[in-house]
Amino acid sequence: MPLFSASEDFARRTLSGIPGLLSRLAYITSLRDEKGNYRHWGLARTHGTAAATEAMCRAHLEMLTQVLRAPLSQLMREVEAPQQVELGAPQVLLNKSAPLRLIVPAGAHAATLIHAKATILALRALEDARNWLQTSHRAA
Numbered sequence: 001m002p003l004f005s006a007s008e009d010f011a012r013r014t015l016s017g018i019p020g021l022l023s024r025l026a027y028i029t030s031l032r033d034e035k036g037n038y039r040h041w042g043l044a045r046t047h048g049t050a051a052a053t054e055a056m057c058r059a060h061l062e063m064l065t066q067v068l069r070a071p072l073s074q075l076m077r078e079v080e081a082p083q084q085v086e087l088g089a090p091q092v093l094l095n096k097s098a099p100l101r102l103i104v105p106a107g108a109h110a111a112t113l114i115h116a117k118a119t120i121l122a123l124r125a126l127e128d129a130r131n132w133l134q135t136s137h138r139a140a
Contacts, residue, residue: 006047006055014043015059020078021067022090025103028060030092032102060105068115075119076126094124 004012018024031038038060043052067075079090092098100120104113 006043006051007058009047010040010043010052010055010059014040015063020081020090021063021070022075022078022093025060025063025067026090026092028056028063029098029102031056034099036102036106057105057107061108064104064108064112064116068112068119072119072122072126075123076130079123079127080130090123093120094127096124 015024015027018027031040033039038053038056040052040056043055046052047055075090079094093103100117101113103120104116
């Protein structure tokens, strides 16, 4: 019998090791396939597929809520910081080929989807502007 619920296990053993809100959101998003289903072999093996899926979906919504409540300046500092967790790097979310629909968990309110898209698009624009400024300063 597991010591933790699937939600506690995912939060304590997985997410707690990933620094930053965007990195955690990027990691959770990376656990979804093209159809939006969550896949985490160890969590499913320990707690069962249904409990693991519910735990990841709950954590996904909680993490997205935290990201959407955070100031853009804080999120940009995370984008600018060097990342050690490749799947959880905030740049994964800012990649223009990344499907925005996977950033929002299934069943989320339509306003949450709109807010998430606006936030990611704003971060992409700020990142593009920062990169442009760095490039133009080097050229000058």
